[in-house]
Every structure is written in structure tokens, then in C-alpha cells.
Amino acid sequence: xxxxxxxxxxxxxxxxxxxxxxxxxxxxxxxxxxxxxxxxxxxxxxxxxxxxxxxxxxxxxxxxxxxxxxxxxxxxxxxxxxxxxxxxxxxxxxxxxxxxxxxxxxxxxxxxxxxxxxxxxxxxxxxxxxxxxxxxxxxxxxxxxxxxxxxxxxxxxxxxxxxxxxxxxxxxxxxxxxxxxxxxxxxxxxxxxxxxxxxxxxxxxxxxxxxxxxxxxxxxxxxxxxxxxxxxxxxxxxxxxxxxxxxxxxxxxxxxxxxxxxxxxxxxxxxxxxxxxxxxxxxxxxxxxxxxxxxxxxxx
Amino acid sequence: xxxxxxxxxxxxxxxxxxxxxxxxxxxxxxxxxxxxxxxxxxxxxxxxxxxxxxxxxxxxxxxxxxxxxxxxxxxxxxxxxxxxxxxxxxxxxxxxxxxxxxxxxxxxxxxxxxxxxxxxxxxxxxxxxxxxxxxxxxxxxxxxxxxxxxxxxxxxxxxxxxxxxxxxxxxxxxxxxxxxxxxxxxxxxxxxxxxxxxxxxxxxxxxxxxxxxxxxxxxxxxxxxxxxxxxxxxxxx
Numbered sequence: 001x002x003x004x005x006x007x008x009x010x011x012x013x014x015x016x017x018x019x020x021x022x023x024x025x026x027x028x029x030x031x032x033x034x035x036x037x038x039x040x041x042x043x044x045x046x047x048x049x050x051x052x053x054x055x056x057x058x059x060x061x062x063x064x065x066x067x068x069x070x071x072x073x074x075x076x077x078x079x080x081x082x083x084x085x086x087x088x089x090x091x092x093x094x095x096x097x098x099x100x101x102x103x104x105x106x107x108x109x110x111x112x113x114x115x116x117x118x119x120x121x122x123x124x125x126x127x128x129x130x131x132x133x134x135x136x137x138x139x140x141x142x143x144x145x146x147x148x149x150x151x152x153x154x155x156x157x158x159x160x161x162x163x164x165x166x167x168x169x170x171x172x173x174x175x176x177x178x179x180x181x182x183x184x185x186x187x188x189x190x191x192x193x194x195x196x197x198x199x200x201x202x203x204x205x206x207x208x209x210x211x212x213x214x215x216x217x218x219x220x221x222x223x224x225x226x227x228x229x230x231x232x233x234x235x236x237x238x239x240x241x242x243x244x245x246x247x248x249x250x251x252x253x254x255x256x257x258x259x260x261x262x263x264x265x266x267x268x269x270x271x272x273x274x275x276x277x278x279x280x281x282x283x284x285x286x287x288x289x290x291x292x293x294x295x296x297x298x299x300x
Numbered sequence: 301x302x303x304x305x306x307x308x309x310x311x312x313x314x315x316x317x318x319x320x321x322x323x324x325x326x327x328x329x330x331x332x333x334x335x336x337x338x339x340x341x342x343x344x345x346x347x348x349x350x351x352x353x354x355x356x357x358x359x360x361x362x363x364x365x366x367x368x369x370x371x372x373x374x375x376x377x378x379x380x381x382x383x384x385x386x387x388x389x390x391x392x393x394x395x396x397x398x399x400x401x402x403x404x405x406x407x408x409x410x411x412x413x414x415x416x417x418x419x420x421x422x423x424x425x426x427x428x429x430x431x432x433x434x435x436x437x438x439x440x441x442x443x444x445x446x447x448x449x450x451x452x453x454x455x456x457x458x459x460x461x462x463x464x465x466x467x468x469x470x471x472x473x474x475x476x477x478x479x480x481x482x483x484x485x486x487x488x489x490x491x492x493x494x495x496x497x498x499x500x501x502x503x504x505x506x507x508x509x510x511x512x513x514x515x516x517x518x519x520x521x522x523x524x525x526x527x528x529x530x531x532x533x534x535x536x537x
Contacts, residue, residue, distance in 0.1 A: 168405065171401060172405055179389060182385065182389030182391065184374055185373060185383045186453065187375075190374065
């Protein structure tokens, strides 16, 4: 427990936003896929871990500069996501939700195994693009890394928003997510839109993976296991159908958990996850559709 | 010989084991309005779905003389077949303008803006509601949006599935009036499925009556209006 001061509070909020940005990007990835398929992609975390290993491999084994590896990994993850949809998910398109969910669970196990087989299971050290040097702004001090993470998350979310809001393909993807059959009748190649969604989700996941590895400095094939749970919590918190909800949910979760960890002795360390789940439980009891979700009746 | 814009030859379609179309043949000439009439379950909707290939079918579907039965629904839409489905298929979470923009998805030219104006010309109420979520529109406005969205594709053939469903008589008349104008002013070819036989017969050049998956009657609108059995079964006098 820490004695309360305002500057300490702001510091903890900034640091919470930084982890929240990581949750938000993975939560957004989950929401993008959920909106178009009604399925939670349980493999999202393992996909992110795999991407992180690719970045590590480029930097460590091939001596790439951090940012070169960063953007190359985003691009490769995008392509990988598209290919996964085309090969693994396409055959079960239109199958019951449970079937698809099981396929993504299988993908989780398979990717985890593949990561271990290709890269080994031992703990590695991941470089961060930002130094952890503290900077001081008006009495509040936080690390350059926190500021960088928040900045990257903001840029990623803003780019996606512009894409969905102002481009023809983004609009077609939104239409496909709402009503696949109607979109098809307008000439929208629905299959391609779904694959594109997986590509974007994989790239977002890669971002969250690289940031997570950078923030904890060391990582192993289970890197994203905990983060996936927080991201799921964030997505549920915001409302699984709402991209804005995912971002707000992620940031909120990051901040609240950080504050709980700082100001209570109970919710620090191992009980942190429990704190997160408790928040979800309360939200679901009060607002079952999440903060930004709308209650909709669906024909079954 | 000039091909009719659309021709169906002996088209059969089934849902699981149930045969919904027992070999339908019909032609839609360019620039005409053709009405498909019949009771619930007669196969009207299935006929439209066989054309847009959203139901599995056998037989031939020819568009401008080309076989399109094997093409994907999106490819058929790109050829210029606009299918406004049962229930309209609007995107409730998107704004009216976004719905219309999405209607122009297959367009590669840069004149989409002009067409937006054209659609707003036909449906001034859509302009007033431009920035509103489509789900907040009234039923009639949603039908106008579905129609306007189909027009954004500059289709060669417009297929409408029960445009009058659930709408007030006044709104229905307005919609049919616009369909008539699109046909006479722009030469748009229309294939319309309708329960409201009176309105449909008055608006169309040719009408077909379906019964349990077969075409049992065909003729021009006035002919069928005078037909005894049509009057008894569908016009109610």
C-alpha cells in the first residue's frame, strides 16, 4: 500500500493506461472477429505470442532494428491472419458457433505447440523500443515507455477508426459484420471481408504481444495467456460488439486494476486477475450487454 | 436474336428435401415490369433467390443470354442484378448515407455522388435522415432506403421481394409510384414479388401467378385483372 498523494495517483493512472492500451488492442482484435462471426477467437493470444516470437527472431537472430522488425511483424501477422481464416476457418464458415469456437481452441493449442517447436520454450529477453527512463510533467513522473505504449495504442486505434469509418472496404466490413447475406446481395465479397478481419485482428494482436513482451522484458510461449483473459474481460466490459467499448474497457481495466493494486493490499499480485473478474461480474450483473453494448433481440 | 434481359429455364430449387420450385420458366424483357404473384409458400421468394443464387438450384438462369447459375451472389450483383430481399436487409447500425454508399460497392466509376443526389431526388425523406442510423427509420422509410440502396448500384435488373410488406397503404402507393417512374423515366427493368395483387397488376406489364412451385398463369396486367380465378383468389371480389 502507498500513501495517497495526487501526483502518485496520476502516475498510477498513466501507468494503468499503458497496460490498458495493451489490453485494449487485444480486446479490439477479439471484437473485430466477434462482430463478424459471433465467435470469440480463443487463439487470439497465441497468435499474438507467435507474432512476438517472429519479431524477436528478426531482432535477435537477424539483427533487425526494432522498428523494422516491429512493422515487418505487423505486416506478416496481417498476412498470417488472412491465411488462417482462408485455410482453417473457411471450411467451418456457417457452422454452429460452438463448432467454430472449438476450432479456435484447437488453434490455440496448435499455435502454442508450434511456437515451442520453432522457437523453444525457454524464457527470452525482449527489447523495448522505449527506455524506462522517467520523465516529469508538472509534478507527475512516468516512464517514456508508458508514454510510448499509450501513443502506439492511440495511433493503432485511430488508424482503424479512420479505416472503418471512411474507406469503402471498411464500410463493407462493417456491413458484412451486421448482415452477411444483405452485404453479399450488394456485391460485397463476404469471404474476403472475413479474411481481412482476421488479418487486422492478427496485426492488432501482434501489437499487443510486442508491447507486452517489451513491458515485462522477459517472455516465454505463455506470454499472452494472462493478457488474453484481461482482454476478454475488457471486451466483455465494453460490450463484445463495440470496438469503442473494447478500447474504453481495456483502458478502464488497466487503470482500475493498477489503482486497486496500488491502494489495496488485497488486489495486488496474484489477486489482480480476481479483481479483474470481479469487475466483469459486477458489470454483467448491472449491464449484461456491457457498457457500450446494446441489448438486442435475436431470432434463434 | 436479342436475348431477353433475364430468362429462367426449367429452374428447380429445394430446401433440404422439400422441392420449392418445380421447374420454373420465365422471361423478363428489358424495360418492363414483371410481377410474380401467388400465395405464401408458392415459391415467389425462392424464384428471386434462385436468380441471385442465394439458394441452390438446377436448370438455367440466363442474364443477357449468359449463364449465371454457377456464379457467386456477389458476382451476380456485380453484373447488375440488384436483389432487395424479404425484410429489406438494411444495416440498422449504419447511417442512411452509409447504407446508400454500401449500395454502390460494385461501382468502379466516380459518379457515385451524383447517384446519391439522384436517390435523394426520388426519396427526399432519406436526405432529411441522411446521418441517422437506419434502424431508427420507420418501416416505409426503410423500404425506401432499401430501394434507394439498390439504385446506387445502377442495376440492369431490380428485384423486389414484397416491397409492400407491413407498410401503410399510402406509403405502399408512394413506393409503387416511384417504381413506375424508375421504369418509365430510366427504363429500369423490374421483377417484383407481391402479395398485394391489385397494386402489382396495375403497375406491371406482365404478371405470373405461382402456385406450389409452378407457374399456373401468365399474361399482361389487365388480362390477369380480368381473369376470374385471379380475381377470386388474389383480388378478393
